[in-house]
Each structure stands twice: as structure tokens, then as C-alpha cells.
Amino acid sequence: MTTTLLKIPLAQIAHARSGDKADWVDFGLFAWNEAGYGLIEREVTATKVQAHFAQWLPGQVDAWPLPNILAMKFVLHGALQGGGARNLRLDNLGKAMGAALLRLEIEVTAEELEQAQKSPRRGWWPEVSPGN
Amino acid sequence: MTNAIRIGSGLGFYGDNWEPVVASIERGQVQFIASDHLAELTLAILQKDRQRDPALGYARDVLPMLLRLWPLMQPRGVRFICNAGGLNPMGAAQAVQKALAAAGWHPRIAVVSGDDVLAQLQAPDKRFDHMMNGADLTSVSERLVFGNAYLGAQPIVEALDLGAEIVITGRVADAALFLGPLVHALGWKLADAATPEDFYRLAQGLTVGHLLECSGQGSGGNFGSQGSWQNIPDLAHIGYPIAEVWPDGTAFITKAPGTGGLVNFDTVRQQLLYEVHNPHAYFSPDVVLDMGQIELHDEGQHRVRLTGAQGSAPTDQLKVVAGFEDGFKADITWGFSWPDAWDKVQAAEAMVRSQLKERQMPFDELFVEYPGLNSAHGPLAPLPPASELNERAEIWVRMVLRTRSKAVADGFGRLFPWMALSGPAYTCGFQGLNSSSALLGIWPTLIPRDRVQARVDILEPGA
Numbered sequence: 033m034t035t036t037l038l039k040i041p042l043a044q045i046a047h048a049r050s051g052d053k054a055d056w057v058d059f060g061l062f063a064w065n066e067a068g069y070g071l072i073e074r075e076v077t078a079t080k081v082q083a084h085f086a087q088w089l090p091g092q093v094d095a096w097p098l099p100n101i102l103a104m105k106f107v108l109h110g111a112l113q114g115g116g117a118r119n120l121r122l123d124n125l126g127k128a129m130g131a132a133l134l135r136l137e138i139e140v141t142a143e144e145l146e147q148a149q150k151s152p153r154r155g156w157w158p159e160v161s162p163g164n
Numbered sequence: 165m166t167n168a169i170r171i172g173s174g175l176g177f178y179g180d181n182w183e184p185v186v187a188s189i190e191r192g193q194v195q196f197i198a199s200d201h202l203a204e205l206t207l208a209i210l211q212k213d214r215q216r217d218p219a220l221g222y223a224r225d226v227l228p229m230l231l232r233l234w235p236l237m238q239p240r241g242v243r244f245i246c247n248a249g250g251l252n253p254m255g256a257a258q259a260v261q262k263a264l265a266a267a268g269w270h271p272r273i274a275v276v277s278g279d280d281v282l283a284q285l286q287a288p289d290k291r292f293d294h295m296m297n298g299a300d301l302t303s304v305s306e307r308l309v310f311g312n313a314y315l316g317a318q319p320i321v322e323a324l325d326l327g328a329e330i331v332i333t334g335r336v337a338d339a340a341l342f343l344g345p346l347v348h349a350l351g352w353k354l355a356d357a358a359t360p361e362d363f364y365r366l367a368q369g370l371t372v373g374h375l376l377e378c379s380g381q382g383s384g385g386n387f388g389s390q391g392s393w394q395n396i397p398d399l400a401h402i403g404y405p406i407a408e409v410w411p412d413g414t415a416f417i418t419k420a421p422g423t424g425g426l427v428n429f430d431t432v433r434q435q436l437l438y439e440v441h442n443p444h445a446y447f448s449p450d451v452v453l454d455m456g457q458i459e460l461h462d463e464g465q466h467r468v469r470l471t472g473a474q475g476s477a478p479t480d481q482l483k484v485v486a487g488f489e490d491g492f493k494a495d496i497t498w499g500f501s502w503p504d505a506w507d508k509v510q511a512a513e514a515m516v517r518s519q520l521k522e523r524q525m526p527f528d529e530l531f532v533e534y535p536g537l538n539s540a541h542g543p544l545a546p547l548p549p550a551s552e553l554n555e556r557a558e559i560w561v562r563m564v565l566r567t568r569s570k571a572v573a574d575g576f577g578r579l580f581p582w583m584a585l586s587g588p589a590y591t592c593g594f595q596g597l598n599s600s601s602a603l604l605g606i607w608p609t610l611i612p613r614d615r616v617q618a619r620v621d622i623l624e625p626g627a
Binding site: 117153 | 204205208295296297381386387388389390392394395397426428429430431433434435436437438439440441442443444455456457458459460462463464465472485487490491493495529531533535539540541542543544562564566603604605606608
């Protein structure tokens, strides 16, 4: 019996923020819970992140897992045309690049996806009041 | 026994909003506000100000900010630390003193300077290689416009020990703006830190500073996610983060009651990793931080406990960021409507390229992107086929010229207006006729600590 794998963007199981220092863009990638962390640690390697950005920004990628906060850190070298104040792009500081990382597709089973999406979040989120 | 100290976040950049700080002062029980006005390249903006007027060169928003906040801080004994001094901390302090005196306030103001190392970089007697690509500084040393070392918390501690109520610095490590008051108020060891406990407290304090240095980004602002940011309450009235820090280093991140935003495990850790490279070696002038054992315990109701930051002794070098002139750019934005909007944009671009060639305008690069289609994510947001784009109601194009010639940059916008009457039909919203500006390269490097002499001055009353 073969298990069907689903291709899902990281946005379905994780959140992310990007930042800039000189010519490097850095990313924090955060799973909502332990189940999601298991998936991003298994699926989102430096090689895969590099391949994801390669046709656009073919720089080296460094990666560090941080299981203590259910997160991974990535750094993409040479991502800002030399740095924010000489970068011609509208997004000269790479502020939207965290979202670009969330486009990266990974392969998971339906069961793994459900676990990552349905397990409780570690963080406290207030009840959303109607109309808020 | 000393109780906990509460410190609140001020601005996160030059141009940020100070109104949320009011709630921190009035209802957040803070003893200190620390405010970061200097992003990596803000000094480039300040350098242009200083060229126009030598009395400037500081982040001028500190004046209206303090005119609004000092009348709330002073009666409560809240002290204020900021790096708004930029390239001219003494000028900033004098301007603050004058503005507050005119309003009847006379705080004790300290100035921290000594971060300016431009002269050493312009006539280098040692190598100042680029930290990231290893290049030799001499390739750009004649084009440098500023160069500043990141000072640590020590001069801020000294200023507060001298009784300063307002401390104005030039370039210091952002987190040092927060670590300084913690060391001062909690009696932590800094220059004489030796034991693992000493470095643990400094690492915790540095982490606190890092979590608070970007204002609302530490309390639910700019929360990158799909489908969750909508559940963060009332960003229009966000409360900036506040840290409650205990003498043993244990810290809690929270915010003032009755404010918007969200302090939880998710929002705090997004900020924890922001602009961090190796999380096991986050360098600062005061301590090297390892985040690998950090625990963020979410207590609910906007309160997160921070423990486990590991610290070790800093190196004998300080980070420097310098900026150098790196040519010019000019950018235009233009829209065309249906029908055939995509083909019109392509035709306009081709005509601009041929004009650049015919007029022999030298340039390094003509960068083209399509706002609304690919300016945020480049080829990760693949363009639909031309047939589909031609059916769109409108297509916008942004063309940016990079050139070493200021005259060419100044003339770029002039290549477009004729097309309004003589080019493709149905144009919309041309911008950029006079859009040329100077580009700046950035040069991060290291300097031996003993070549940088921090200085603390207390401003004479009424000086």
C-alpha cells in the first residue's frame, strides 16, 4: 500500500518573518505546535530553501533548527543587490520575503497535515469577538 | 532586595509612532523607556541632513516625541534612553534641552558619543574587510560618508549612574539601549562580568532588549502569517512591548492594559529571531548570546516568561557599519489600461531602452518590475501568460535605472512624458519625473575595541 503525499505551502502549517542585515535576508519560520515542528524540521532543509529561491536569488542558505521555540532560522546570502540602500526593488529590505518563504511547498501525508493543523497551538490566542 | 524593573519600548525606527508609549508610561508601570531611532542605514539620511546644516545629523523626531512624552514621564520618575543622537548626539541633546526648557522642563541630560570611526576607515592603517564578503575596504574608502561602531551598554550605565534622566547616544547596539538601564537598576555586573550567572543575566537582558527594540513588532505588529494576523486585536491602538525584569535575570514580556496588539508565544518568538543570523552566537558588545536553550513560557493574557538565554564573554572587537556612495538611481512608475495593457507596457519599456541607447546615456542596469504582479515575490509569483495579462484592467510597470552618472539619473524621468501624447493609448498615473537619488553601499566590518573610546558628558543646565 502506498501513502498519498500532499503538496502544501508552508503557510498552511507555519508562520514567518523576514529581516535584513546588509546584503543578507534572514527568516524565522515558526510551527504552531510540536506536530508542525516535526514536519518543518524534516522537510525544510537549507538545500530546499536555496532551491526555492534559486531562480530569483541564487545565494547560499544557512539553516539552524531551534526545537526549544518550535522554529527554524534561515539566512539567504546576497539577497538585496548589495544592501537596502542600493537595492532597486520596491521591497528593498526584503520585508515581503517571509511570505515568499511561506510559498515553499512540502510533502506531507494527510494525517500529518491534520495533526499539524488541528493540534493545539502552544501560544495563547484570545477569543475573537464577533465583528472584530 | 531589589524588585523587578519595568522597561518599555519607545520607537522602533526614525519615523515610528510614539503615541503608544503614552499607555506604557501612564498604565504600564515602567521606570524606563528606551527608544531605537537608527536602522542600519538611517545614518545615511542623517549624513545628508548634516551636509545641509552642521547643527543637524540627529533623528529630529526626538523633539516632538519628548515634548509629548516628557511631561508624562518626569512626574512619574520615568527615565528615557535613545540613540536619536545619530551622527550628532551633542547637537541632539542641546536641541532637546532647548525645546524642553522652552516648555518649562529642565531634565538632567547625558550624551554618549565616541562611536564615530569614519576617520580611521578613511585612512586605514589596518584591514577593515567586509564582514560578509571579505572585500578590501580600500576599494571604497574614498567614497565613505559615515562609519560608526556599535557601542555597548557601559556608557549608558555610566550616564544613568550619574543621575541622567535622559540619555542621548549616537550608534550603540540597539539592545544596549535596554541592557544599560537594566544593568544600572538591577546592579548587574557588566565590565567585570565573570561568572556564568553574570553572563546569564546579561544574556537575558540582551534578549529583552532585542525583543523590545522594534516597538510594535514585539507585540503583534507585522505578524507574518496566513489567516492568523486577523485575530490580533486592535492594531490601530497597539501597545508596545514592556519587559518586567527580575534581579536574577528572569523576564516577562507584556504590554499596558487596555491596548491593542498581542503578546504571546508566537508574536514574541517572531521578534526573537528577527534579524538574527546564527542564533547560537548572537554577538553584541556586552555578551554573546546563545538562543538554543531559551524558553518562552506563554502565561496567557499578554504575558510571556523568558528564561534560558545563555551568555558568554564578548569578543575584543566591535561591529562597525559604514556607508559609501555607490552611484545613482531614478525610478518611474506608470500604468496602462485595457485593452492590451501588457503589450503597451512592453512597448513603453522597449522605447525607453532605445532612447537610452540613442542618447548614449550610460547605465549599469535597467531594473523592471510590475507592481501588483511581481514586485513582492519576483519569479516566485509567476506571471500569467501575455494573453491573460492583456485582458487585465490595468498593468503597472516600475522602471529603475542604476547609473554612475548623476546627470543620466536626473535625465531619466524626461524620457517618458512625450509618450503621453505620442505613445500607446490609455496611460495612467505617471510618477517619477524628478526621482533621481544617490545610492549607498553598506560596509559592515569589525574594529578592535581599544580603538573606540566611548565618552559620557552631562549637559550643563541651560547650556
